[in-house]
Amino acid sequence: MGSAEFIAQLKAMGFSVREEKDGLISFPYKPPLGKFVGRDLRIAYLAPGDFPLTPPPGPHICPRLLPIQSGGIHPSGGVHGSPL
Numbered sequence: 001m002g003s004a005e006f007i008a009q010l011k012a013m014g015f016s017v018r019e020e021k022d023g024l025i026s027f028p029y030k031p032p033l034g035k036f037v038g039r040d041l042r043i044a045y046l047a048p049g050d051f052p053l054t055p056p057p058g059p060h061i062c063p064r065l066l067p068i069q070s071g072g073i074h075p076s077g078g079v080h081g082s083p084l
Contacts, residue, residue, distance in 0.1 A: 006047035
């Protein structure tokens with residue numbers, strides 16, 4: 001269970017997984033649709049010790065898709081920095 005199970009499930013879906021600092025598990029992703037279609041992204045999650053019982057928090061996305069803002073309204077309000 002935990003990060004080993006999370007990594008195994010991502011690999012089973014065909015993702016190339018990398019373990020980052022601070023326990024983050026990341027993989028490359030290219031959105032197939034929408035505003036960022038085809039853009040090279042890295043998506044990361046922090047797998048909890050009791051995964052899959054508890055879902056991972058996140059996602060953490062690199063590079064940032066929207067500018068950081070500490071207030072405002074959707075979709076650009078409340079965008080936080082990422083540990084990636």
